[in-house]
Amino acid sequence: MTARFIVLYETPADPAAFDHHYRDIHLPLARRLPGLRRYTIGRDMVTIRGGEPYYLVAELEWDTMEELRAAFASPEGRATATDSAHLQDLAPVRSMIYKVDESVPS
Known part of the structure; x- marks a missing residue:
């Protein structure tokens, strides 16, 4: 079983300030989370619907x-969560945790 935490950031009012804080402060904090197996970032999304x-x-x-x-x-984790509050001041954010279901119905 795999567990994931997903964070969805809306467009910030000041993208340069957001990117700087995310890259230089938040990302180094989050990468130190115990047991973290993988951390991926997606950019340049295109909506389908x-x-x-x-x-x-x-x-x-x-x-x-x-x-x-x-x-x-x-x-x-507490340090990362505290910093997340600052990121929420820079861009609206949604987050959730979930279990990954690797089975595909036939």
Whole structure:
């Protein structure tokens, strides 16, 4: 089983300030989360149906939901969450956690 944390950032009022903070402050904090197996960032989204595309999408991955929760309960997780509040001042954000279902119906 794989657990993922996905973060969807809307277009910031000041993209340069957002990018600077995300790259130089937030990303180094998040990469220190315990048990983090993978961290991917998506840019240049194009909507297929409805709405505006997100500015940036980040996906973080752990082996289990318990490891994901433990990571955010750690000192590194609390520091990352505190910094996330600053990012929310720069761009509207949505986030969620979920289990990945690797099975594909026939």
